[in-house]
Structures are given as C-alpha cells and as structure tokens.
Amino acid sequence: MTTDVASSPAFFKKLTSLSLVTQIVIAIVLGIALAAITPDIAKSFAMLGGLFVNALKAVAPILVLVLVASSIANQKSNSDANLKPIILLYLIGTLSAAFVAVGMSFLFPTQLTLDLAGVNANPPQGLTEVLSTLAYKIVDNPINAIATGNFIGILAWGLGLGFALKKANNNTKVMLHDLSEAITAMVKLVIRFAPLGIFGLVANTIATTGFSALAEFSQLVMVLISSMLIIALIVNPFIVFVVTKQNPYPLVFTCLRESGITAFFTRSSAANIPVNMALCKKLNLHEDTYSIAIPLGATINMAGAAITITVLTLAAAHTLNIDIDFASAILLSVVAAISACGASGVAGGSLLLIPLACGLFGINIDVAMQVVAIGFIIGVIQDSAETALNSSTDVVFSAAASHHIENK
Numbered sequence: 001m002t003t004d005v006a007s008s009p010a011f012f013k014k015l016t017s018l019s020l021v022t023q024i025v026i027a028i029v030l031g032i033a034l035a036a037i038t039p040d041i042a043k044s045f046a047m048l049g050g051l052f053v054n055a056l057k058a059v060a061p062i063l064v065l066v067l068v069a070s071s072i073a074n075q076k077s078n079s080d081a082n083l084k085p086i087i088l089l090y091l092i093g094t095l096s097a098a099f100v101a102v103g104m105s106f107l108f109p110t111q112l113t114l115d116l117a118g119v120n121a122n123p124p125q126g127l128t129e130v131l132s133t134l135a136y137k138i139v140d141n142p143i144n145a146i147a148t149g150n151f152i153g154i155l156a157w158g159l160g161l162g163f164a165l166k167k168a169n170n171n172t173k174v175m176l177h178d179l180s181e182a183i184t185a186m187v188k189l190v191i192r193f194a195p196l197g198i199f200g201l202v203a204n205t206i207a208t209t210g211f212s213a214l215a216e217f218s219q220l221v222m223v224l225i226s227s228m229l230i231i232a233l234i235v236n237p238f239i240v241f242v243v244t245k246q247n248p249y250p251l252v253f254t255c256l257r258e259s260g261i262t263a264f265f266t267r268s269s270a271a272n273i274p275v276n277m278a279l280c281k282k283l284n285l286h287e288d289t290y291s292i293a294i295p296l297g298a299t300i301n302m303a304g305a306a307i308t309i310t311v312l313t314l315a316a317a318h319t320l321n322i323d324i325d326f327a328s329a330i331l332l333s334v335v336a337a338i339s340a341c342g343a344s345g346v347a348g349g350s351l352l353l354i355p356l357a358c359g360l361f362g363i364n365i366d367v368a369m370q371v372v373a374i375g376f377i378i379g380v381i382q383d384s385a386e387t388a389l390n391s392s393t394d395v396v397f398s399a400a401a402s403h404h405i406e407n408k
Helices: 002-016 020-037 039-043 046-073 083-107 126-138 142-148 151-167 170-192 194-209 212-244 249-266 273-282 287-300 303-319 326-341 349-361 365-406
Strands: none
Touching: 020 039, 020 194, 020 365, 039 194, 046 142, 046 151, 046 170, 046 194, 046 349, 046 365, 083 212, 083 287, 083 303, 083 326, 083 365, 126 151, 142 151, 151 170, 151 349, 170 194, 194 212, 194 365, 212 249, 212 303, 212 365, 249 273, 249 365, 273 287, 273 365, 287 365, 303 326, 303 349, 303 365, 326 349, 349 365
C-alpha cells in the first residue's frame, strides 16, 4: 500500500507529461469504460464536463474580441503586389471549403445528443429574418454582447476597434498584443483541462444515452474528414489547374506528403511554418513572396476551420430541427469563412468560433458550447486533419500563384 502511494505522484507526473492528444484519448477510453461498467458512478462525473463547458463559455467571448482587434490593429501593410493573387486564392479556398461543408451536411445530416432542458429554440423564418437578426446582433452593446455570448456583436466590435486602433501609437498596439497573448494563455489553460472535462462528458453521455452517442460522433467525424478530403483532393487541384493550366496533382501530393503529414501531428499551422518555408525553397519559389505568404497563410488560410465551423453549426441546427434554406446556408458559408480567418492559434481554436455561426440561427450560447465540447471530443482526429489541410494548402496556393505571376 505504501509503495502504491509513493508511486502515485510519479504516475501522475508521467501522465501529465503526455501530449494533450494522448491525454484526451485516454480520457475518452476511461469515460467509455466507466460508463459501460458502472453507469451510475459515471453520471456523477457530469460536473467535470459542465465545468469545462462553462469555462469555455467564459473565455471564448473575450478571446474573440481581443484577438480580432489585436490582429487587425497590429497588421502590417505590405505593398508587394505579388501577395494579392495568393491572398485571393486563400480566400477562395476558404470560402469553397465552407460551401463543400454545407453540401456534405445536407447530404448527411447529423443530430447530436445535447442537454436541451430549458432551451427554447426560436429559429428564424427564412433569410429575411436571419439578416434582421444579424443586423440587430451587430449593433448590440459590447458589454451586453460579451455577457450574453453574442459573438456576432463581439466580432463587429473587434473589427471596429481593430481598424480604429491601426493608427494608434506603437505602445497602444503592443499593449493590445500583450493582452491578446494573455487571453490566449488563459484559453490554453482551460484547454489543458480538456481531458478531465471530456472524461466527464463522455462518461455521463454514454451512461445516459448508451453507445448511440458514439455513432453520432463517428458520423460527425465522417462528414468532417470527407469534406476535408474533397477540398484537398478535388477542389484545391481544380483551383490550381485553373491558375496554372498544368496537372495539379504532383504539387498537391508533394505538399500533402511534406507539409500535411507533419502538420497532422503538430496540430499547429504556426508550428509548421518552418516546414512550409523549407518546402517553398525546395520548390524554388521567390523568397520575398513566400517569406510573407506562408506566415500570412497560417493566419488567414483556414479551409479546415471553415469546414469545422460549418459542419458543427449545421449539426446543432439539425438537432434543434431548424430548417436552413439555401440562401441562409450561403450566408452561413460566408460567415464561417470570415470567422475561420480569425481562428485562434491554439489547438481547437476554430471550435471557439462555432457560437458565432450558431448565432445566425438563434441558437443560444448554452447549446453552442455543448457543441464546442463535442468538437473537443472528436478533436483527436478533427483538429489534426484540419491543421494538415490548412498548412499544406498554404504551400499549394503560394506555389500556384507564384507560377501564375512568373508566367504573366
């Protein structure tokens, strides 16, 4: 008994030294096992999941406001015209990803097991009401927007403050950047507790609903991964072919092999920048162009994030039986694409923008944050695949645009 107690600190130290992905996998397995063996005890861990969801709900609104404002205020203008075609391809690719995600979500609608007690769904009736809701949310008081989780209003104030502060002195911009870093650190702290939260969520969900929840998660992952594969293997090659008039697949497969695989395991577009820079040099791209385009792509080229935001938002809408017409789906695609460009640099950062898209359809923050929590459960696969698509596409589009510029 003494030996066991003495060895416990060493065991927990070794456990906490594992990667976040490994810890989440262990949490999922333990949660399923506990629910299968003793469902009543498993339900008692529901509080862990609830605390995790509430912590996300607390940090996400402030993160979006400060991150967007800081990103715009500290953006350095660059007069190099060679970046324009690359940025255009980044935006086209991200918007195309959102369109594909909408199509896949309609073909394979997914309903989730959520706690809807006390939730009064008030879905908008058609595009006119969606636009009306959007307009009123945009002009919301910023304090009220943060307090109520009105992410559309938060985004609007973030954009406004960012552009207004572009002319501020450097000390103000540095302070805003430091504040952004501090909020990001708080988000990272919350995410470090994700294994405990996910353990509680999985244990309680399986104990309450049975193993049908696992089928929901697998279908959700299937829709997400299929959408990302369509972008990587069909849409991106088509865009490259239109730009270069050459067979796109040698370039696409090279980027997936040398950039995508590394990004899949690092789960960070920012961490994969050195790999992409080396690949661009290997492809003989112009250094003055790719040295700016690659870091920029790690920030705004977010096809995978657009897919994640769109698919999970529509899963929430399907769960609440909200009918989404074609025009509203197109609007969602645009909002998802814009939101994706501001995705946080932390692992799972795109998930925190789901409430923004959910706000289009009157889905409240309590429901949206439950969907975010599910996103963290499937994030073992989703976030890795998302980052692989995002990062490899940075090089694909940089190379395609550079080829186009050279041949003009």
